[in-house]
Amino acid sequence: MENATFSPVSRVAICGGTHGNEMTGMYVVREMQRQEADQTGSVSITTVISNPRAVEVCRRYTERDLNRCFTKALLSSPITDSTPYEVRRAQEINALLGPKESQEAVDLLCDLHNTTANMGMCLIFYSLDWLTLHIYKYIQSNMTSAPVRALLMSSPKSEAYSLESVAIEVGPQPNGVLRADIFNMAKEAVDHTIEWLHKFNSGSTFEEGEVEAYTVVKSVDYPRDPTTNEITATIHPELQDNDFKLLQPGDPMFLSFSGETVKYEGEDLHPLFINECAYYEKKIAFHLAKKITVTLPSISVKKD
Amino acid sequence: MENATFSPVSRVAICGGTHGNEMTGMYVVREMQRQEADQTGSVSITTVISNPRAVEVCRRYTERDLNRCFTKALLSSPITDSTPYEVRRAQEINALLGPKESQEAVDLLCDLHNTTANMGMCLIFYSLDWLTLHIYKYIQSNMTSAPVRALLMSSPKSEAYSLESVAIEVGPQPNGVLRADIFNMAKEAVDHTIEWLHKFNSGSTFEEGEVEAYTVVKSVDYPRDPTTNEITATIHPELQDNDFKLLQPGDPMFLSFSGETVKYEGEDLHPLFINECAYYEKKIAFHLAKKITVTLPSISVKKD
Incomplete structure (x- = not known):
C-alpha cells in the first residue's frame, strides 16, 4: 500500500x-x-x-x-x-x-x-x-x-x-x-x-499494519411477555460480562425469572454491550458483531 | 441462655x-x-x-x-x-x-x-x-x-x-x-x-448460637475542593470493591484526579457501601463499621 x-x-x-x-x-x-x-x-x-x-x-x-x-x-x-x-x-x-x-x-x-x-x-x-x-x-x-x-x-x-x-x-x-x-x-x-x-x-x-475491528450484524432484545411486553428474563450468568467472547449455537443467552435457560441459535458472532443500562429503553439486550481485519497504509503529515 | x-x-x-x-x-x-x-x-x-x-x-x-x-x-x-x-x-x-x-x-x-x-x-x-x-x-x-x-x-x-x-x-x-x-x-x-x-x-x-454483625461508627466523605465543593478524588483502586475488608492506617483510600493517593488514618475499621451511587448526593464515600458478635438464645414458637 x-x-x-x-x-x-x-x-x-x-x-x-x-x-x-x-x-x-x-x-x-x-x-x-x-x-x-x-x-x-x-x-x-x-x-x-x-x-x-x-x-x-x-x-x-x-x-x-x-x-x-x-x-x-x-x-x-x-x-x-x-x-x-x-x-x-x-x-x-x-x-x-x-x-x-x-x-x-x-x-x-x-x-x-x-x-x-x-x-x-x-x-x-x-x-x-x-x-x-x-x-x-x-x-x-x-x-x-x-x-x-x-x-x-x-x-x-x-x-x-x-x-x-x-x-x-x-x-x-x-x-x-x-x-x-x-x-x-x-x-x-x-x-x-x-x-x-x-x-x-x-x-x-x-507504519502500515493491520487492526481488528467489530461491525454490528444485529441486536437482540430480551424475551418479553406477549401481553404486557415486560421482560421475562435477563442475561444468563454465563453470558453476563463476556462481551466480545464468541457466542455459539447452544450457548446460554437468557435466564428467565422462573429459572429456564434460553439458548442462542444462529451463526457464531461476538456479543457487545451486554446488559447495558441505557439499552433497556431501546429494547436491546446486546448487539451481535462480526470481527473484521482492516489493513492500514502507512501515514504521515502532508508537507507544504 | x-x-x-x-x-x-x-x-x-x-x-x-x-x-x-x-x-x-x-x-x-x-x-x-x-x-x-x-x-x-x-x-x-x-x-x-x-x-x-x-x-x-x-x-x-x-x-x-x-x-x-x-x-x-x-x-x-x-x-x-x-x-x-x-x-x-x-x-x-x-x-x-x-x-x-x-x-x-x-x-x-x-x-x-x-x-x-x-x-x-x-x-x-x-x-x-x-x-x-x-x-x-x-x-x-x-x-x-x-x-x-x-x-x-x-x-x-x-x-x-x-x-x-x-x-x-x-x-x-x-x-x-x-x-x-x-x-x-x-x-x-x-x-x-x-x-x-x-x-x-x-x-x-x-438452637442458640452466635452471629457476627457490623455497626456503623462513622461515614467518610470524598475529598473536595474547598471553593467549589466538587469532589477532587475518587475511591482508590485498592479500596474499591473491598467492602468489609479491614481498613488500617496507611492503606490507600482515595486517588485524586491528578494521581495522588490519600491514605487512611484512624483505628482499624471495616469499610461498607464503598462508592455506592446513591451516596454521592449524601456526601458519603463509604461507611466505617466495627464488627460485633451477638449471642442468640434458642427460639421457638409460643405454645397456646
Whole structure:
C-alpha cells in the first residue's frame, strides 16, 4: 500500500458528559480544564461538557438523547419554544466545534462515554478513516490496563446521529458512579491520543499494519411477555460480562425469572454491550458483531 | 441462655422498588405476584412495589427518598397539595402494612434493595431482634452463592426512617440494570426466609448460637475542593470493591484526579457501601463499621 498523507491535526475537541450520568468523561474533561491543558505544542484542545443540564441532575438526558441529535435534519431544524433542550444544545455544540463536515470544524473530536457492560475500552468509529484507525492502533499498543477494541458503525456520516470522530467507551461502570480504574483508562487514552497527534504533526511516519475491528450484524432484545411486553428474563450468568467472547449455537443467552435457560441459535458472532443500562429503553439486550481485519497504509503529515 | 418464645409469624410483606432504579426487588416481587405466591402454608405474603412512580421512570425517587419517609413525624403529617408523592405513598404503605409498631402491622417486612458497592448480601436491621437475627443465621448457613453479612443500625424504631424489619441489600449491580446472579441471590434469600418461617410456625426450635454483625461508627466523605465543593478524588483502586475488608492506617483510600493517593488514618475499621451511587448526593464515600458478635438464645414458637 502507498503511504497516505494528511494535513496536520491541530484542532481537537475532548467532550465528556454527553450522557449526564456517565461520570468518567465529565471528570476527565474537568481535570483537563483545571490543568488548563488547552494548548500543548502543535495541538489546540477544546474541552466541552456536552450536556451540562443532564450532568446537573445526573441523568442520561433531560428531554432527548443528545447523542442522537447530531443528524443533518436536527442540526438545521428551526428553534421554537417546544424544541427539546438537547436539540438546542446540539446546535450550540455544532456552532462551537463544527459546523459538522465543514472546513471550520475541529479536526478530531473524542467523545468520552461509559457503559455498564464489561466492554473494557472500545473505540467507536463512523467511517474507515486511516488517521483515527492509526490512533486506535497506537492506543492499543500502549495501553496496558485494559483490552482496547474498535467498533465500526456503518451509518453515513451526515446521518450519523452523533457528532464525534471517535467515541471512547469505557466500562464496566455503573451510571452515577466514578471508578478510579475506569477514569485512569479514559485519561490514558486521551493522553495517548494527544501524544500521537504531536508525533504525527511533527513529521513521524506511522507504519502500515493491520487492526481488528467489530461491525454490528444485529441486536437482540430480551424475551418479553406477549401481553404486557415486560421482560421475562435477563442475561444468563454465563453470558453476563463476556462481551466480545464468541457466542455459539447452544450457548446460554437468557435466564428467565422462573429459572429456564434460553439458548442462542444462529451463526457464531461476538456479543457487545451486554446488559447495558441505557439499552433497556431501546429494547436491546446486546448487539451481535462480526470481527473484521482492516489493513492500514502507512501515514504521515502532508508537507507544504 | 434461656429459650425465647414468640407468637407465630404469619403475616409477611415482601417489598421491592422502594428505590425505583434498583431492579432486583421489583422483579423478585413481580415474579412472586406472577406465581401468586401470596399464601404458602402457615404464612400469608403481601407483595408490594413500594414506589411505582419511581419504578416507572427508573429513578431512585421522584420527589423525596421514600426510604427516608417512614418517621413518626412524616407518617402523621397532614397531606396537602404540596406534600411530596413519596410522603403520600409512605402513608399509603403504612396503612396497608402497618400502622408501624401497631398490633395490626405485618409480623415481618423484608425490603429488597440493591447497591452498586461490592456488598454481596447484607441484611440491615434496626434492632437486636432475636427472630430476625435467627433468620439471618439461617440464610447465612444456607446461601452458597454469596457472602451474607448483617448490619445493625442504631436509630430507635419509631424514628427509623424506613418501614422494614429487615432490608436485604444485594450487590454489586448498577442502577437500572438487572443481573441474573444478583436476582438469584435475592430470590434465594426470600425463599430461605419463607422456609424458615414455616419451620418456626410449625414448632421447630432454632438452637442458640452466635452471629457476627457490623455497626456503623462513622461515614467518610470524598475529598473536595474547598471553593467549589466538587469532589477532587475518587475511591482508590485498592479500596474499591473491598467492602468489609479491614481498613488500617496507611492503606490507600482515595486517588485524586491528578494521581495522588490519600491514605487512611484512624483505628482499624471495616469499610461498607464503598462508592455506592446513591451516596454521592449524601456526601458519603463509604461507611466505617466495627464488627460485633451477638449471642442468640434458642427460639421457638409460643405454645397456646
